[in-house]
Amino acid sequence: MTKNKTIKVDYLARVEGEGALYIRYDDGGVHDVKLKIFEPPRFFEGFMRGRDYLEAPDITARICGICPVAYQMSAVHAMEDALGLKPTAELRALRRLIYCGEWIESHTLHIYMLHAPDFLGYPSAVDMARDHPKVVQNGLQIKKAGNAIVSLLGGREIHPINVRVGGFYRVPSAGELRPLREQLVEARDMAADTVRWAASLPFPKFERDDHNRYEFVSLSHPSEYPMNEGRIVSTHGLDIAPAEYDSHFREEHVEYTNALHSVLVARGAYLVGPMARYNLNYAQLSPLTQQVAEEVGFPPYCANPFKSIVVRSLEVLYAFDEALRIIDSYRQPREPYLAIAPHAGTGYAVTEAPRGLLYHRYSICDQGKITDAKIVPPTSQNQKTIEDDLRTLLPKFLHLPEDKLRARCEQAIRNYDPCISCATHFLKLHMRRATGGANHGS
Amino acid sequence: MVQHSRTVTGSPAQKPKLAVWKFASCDGCQLSLLDCEDELLQLADHVEIAYFMEASSRQQAGPYDLSLVEGSITTAEDARRIREVRAQSRALVTIGACATAGGIQALRNFADVDEFIAVVYAHPEYIATLKTSTPISAHVPVDFELHGCPINKKQLLEVISAFLHRRRPQVPPHSVCIECKLRGNVCVWVAHGTPCMGPVTHAGCGALCPTYNRGCYGCFGPKENPNTESLCHWWRSELGTDKATLIENLRNFNASAPVFDAASRRLEQGSDKK
Numbered sequence: 001m002t003k004n005k006t007i008k009v010d011y012l013a014r015v016e017g018e019g020a021l022y023i024r025y026d027d028g029g030v031h032d033v034k035l036k037i038f039e040p041p042r043f044f045e046g047f048m049r050g051r052d053y054l055e056a057p058d059i060t061a062r063i064c065g066i067c068p069v070a071y072q073m074s075a076v077h078a079m080e081d082a083l084g085l086k087p088t089a090e091l092r093a094l095r096r097l098i099y100c101g102e103w104i105e106s107h108t109l110h111i112y113m114l115h116a117p118d119f120l121g122y123p124s125a126v127d128m129a130r131d132h133p134k135v136v137q138n139g140l141q142i143k144k145a146g147n148a149i150v151s152l153l154g155g156r157e158i159h160p161i162n163v164r165v166g167g168f169y170r171v172p173s174a175g176e177l178r179p180l181r182e183q184l185v186e187a188r189d190m191a192a193d194t195v196r197w198a199a200s201l202p203f204p205k206f207e208r209d210d211h212n213r214y215e216f217v218s219l220s221h222p223s224e225y226p227m228n229e230g231r232i233v234s235t236h237g238l239d240i241a242p243a244e245y246d247s248h249f250r251e252e253h254v255e256y257t258n259a260l261h262s263v264l265v266a267r268g269a270y271l272v273g274p275m276a277r278y279n280l281n282y283a284q285l286s287p288l289t290q291q292v293a294e295e296v297g298f299p300p301y302c303a304n305p306f307k308s309i310v311v312r313s314l315e316v317l318y319a320f321d322e323a324l325r326i327i328d329s330y331r332q333p334r335e336p337y338l339a340i341a342p343h344a345g346t347g348y349a350v351t352e353a354p355r356g357l358l359y360h361r362y363s364i365c366d367q368g369k370i371t372d373a374k375i376v377p378p379t380s381q382n383q384k385t386i387e388d389d390l391r392t393l394l395p396k397f398l399h400l401p402e403d404k405l406r407a408r409c410e411q412a413i414r415n416y417d418p419c420i421s422c423a424t425h426f427l428k429l430h431m432r433r434a435t436g437g438a439n440h441g442s
Numbered sequence: 443m444v445q446h447s448r449t450v451t452g453s454p455a456q457k458p459k460l461a462v463w464k465f466a467s468c469d470g471c472q473l474s475l476l477d478c479e480d481e482l483l484q485l486a487d488h489v490e491i492a493y494f495m496e497a498s499s500r501q502q503a504g505p506y507d508l509s510l511v512e513g514s515i516t517t518a519e520d521a522r523r524i525r526e527v528r529a530q531s532r533a534l535v536t537i538g539a540c541a542t543a544g545g546i547q548a549l550r551n552f553a554d555v556d557e558f559i560a561v562v563y564a565h566p567e568y569i570a571t572l573k574t575s576t577p578i579s580a581h582v583p584v585d586f587e588l589h590g591c592p593i594n595k596k597q598l599l600e601v602i603s604a605f606l607h608r609r610r611p612q613v614p615p616h617s618v619c620i621e622c623k624l625r626g627n628v629c630v631w632v633a634h635g636t637p638c639m640g641p642v643t644h645a646g647c648g649a650l651c652p653t654y655n656r657g658c659y660g661c662f663g664p665k666e667n668p669n670t671e672s673l674c675h676w677w678r679s680e681l682g683t684d685k686a687t688l689i690e691n692l693r694n695f696n697a698s699a700p701v702f703d704a705a706s707r708r709l710e711q712g713s714d715k716k
Binding site: 012 | 464465466467468469470471472473474476477479480482483486491494495496497498499500501516517520545546547549550553571575591592647650651653654655656659661686687690694695
């Protein structure tokens with residue numbers, strides 16, 4: 001009989017939100033893995049009911065301070081789907097631009113401040129900066145450039161105020177966008193250097209067996225690297241429209257965590273996020289991005305989650321390239337937004353948040369009040385895969401001393417850039433009032 | 443609110459210790475600190491970032507010279523934890539709408555629990571939560587409250603600097619209207635008839651919404667001495683705004699700020715059926 005051992009991390013650092021880890025194992029194998037999310041639920045889907053459809057992007061932004069644009073994008077697209085509105089090509093381009101800004105900001109935060117310290121053995125980016133000042137300073141400048149895009153288009157980096165159902169409250173002139181250009185060109189060079197630097201980090205060997213391969217799930221668009229539109233596809237043959245999401249994915253309520261686990265009805269755990277997007281859409285990346293990937297010898301398919309830091313750095317490079325393309329071909333929309341009188345309907349949208357698929361579904365009544373809301377963030381979709389990774393990983397690293405083993409487990413969780421604030425918001429508080437209050441429109 | 447005296451260890455030669463705490467929130471206000479891309483490393487030269495879970499896996503034990511607290515209290519455990527944080531902090535500053543007013547999650551405070559037919563989860567017994575979301579000041583004394591959903595990062599640096607130098611932070615308590623005037627904005631209300639919360643809303647954002655052609659929706663919470671009654675009157679009589687929209691604007695990210703809370707309840711209970 002071998003002695004039972006446990007790995008416990010009561011409060012995971014360098015992730016967004018409050019989570020803990022519990023693993024029970026012995027020489028015979030791993031017996032229990034729990035990624036516990038103790039972040040208190042905030043019941044967004046409950047209190048969205050009765051609110052105005054125009055408030056959806058402002059309210060859902062508050063689910064996550066790191067990726068508010070993602071919530072705003074999924075919210076406006078779902079509302080537009082419900083109303084039968086189709087934004088013009090010019091408005092679409094601006095939305096893509098603000099999303100580029102958020103991908104840059106969020107990915108760079110994770111690359112430099114949350115994930116890199118694991119590879120180089122520091123507790124934080126600030127500590128890392130003592131030995132690698134240039135690296136950290138470059139990271140901060142790249143992040144700043146991403147935030148500059150979000151601020152210019154959205155008004156501010158966190159919880160932008162300019163995103164509206166139908167478009168924007170105000171659209172910039174070409175002259176207003178131009179000053180961004182120089183900053184982005186410079187940051188794009190730093191982003192290319194980030195790829196080179198990230199590719200040189202020491203990566204643990206970690207592959208899953210053939211019978212246990214990841215199912216990568218992401219959006220796919222015929223002519224673009226996916227952000228706001230496309231079909232949901234997977235490496236295992238899934239190919240559905242966003243409106244079909246509910247019949248293919250199911251959420252399970254598990255005892256030890258305040259976040260629901262999302263699974264594919266047909267096959268169980270799956271993986272969303274940068275690696276899934278990259279593996280399923282490599283051909284849509286810009287020539288520069290592919291060229292830098294080739295230069296560092298990074299293949300078009302990556303199944304080692306520890307290398308997700310390289311994939312993120314390639315997506316940052318792509319986002320700069322794409323942002324510059326949009327700015328250079330920008331035509332100011334004639335109207336800042338399309339408007340339509342609200343009418344009853346249900347709308348669906350999936351967009352690619354920095355961390356992966358973000359599903360929103362809303363029903364509204366003829367007065368434009370929300371009668372039902374459903375939101376599935378990326379982190380709840382990755383939770384099962386993170387636990388499976390830990391199960392697979394642990395036996396391969398049992399030779400490590402316990403503190404190193406625990407650190408390796410934490411790093412394996414950070415591979416997914418889990419956003420626990422996102423994952424937790426959505427436990428449902430269903431309430432039905434005996435009499436409708438004035439603010440509960442329908 | 444001024445705190446009774448507390449003992450803080452550490453010689454003057456040591457850097458002051460900064461701690462960042464999270465309760466129910468979106469992480470956005472603490473992210474504001476990491477969003478200070480030009481100042482972060484410099485700040486770290488002057489203060490010891492002793493406890494900041496989102497940014498570092500090394501935590502130093504208290505006491506702390508300055509604690510920044512994000513998030514509201516929504517669980518019994520968090521109600522206990524904030525007392526512990528207070529006991530370890532020489533100065534405690536709340537950052538953002540959640541910590542100062544309960545945040546958007548305080549919308550639960552307006553749901554009458556007796557009217558719940560059911561609280562439905564797949565397994566409600568797995569969830570531990572309080573029926574209310576309350577600001578930090580409802581639980582412990584607070585030395586300064588920084589408004590905003592999210593806070594303004596420049597104001598955050600000002601507050602940190604002020605507390606480290608033991609001076610009052612320069613954070614103007616006037617309304618968003620003043621910021622519009624300072625920015626040279628055309629008034630969206632007067633010129634376009636757009637309903638705007640600016641007259642009663644705390645400054646700090648730089649009048650962002652009016653600058654982007656939309657009405658302020660009050661994410662910085664009430665300014666000092668706001669006249670919400672007059673605002674409600676003008677919105678209804680002058681702009682013809684319906685009651686539901688007005689309540690939605692008072693009842694969002696600072697819904698439980700006492701002044702907004704009272705105004706929205708007055709409207710809800712009022713006889714006006716418009």
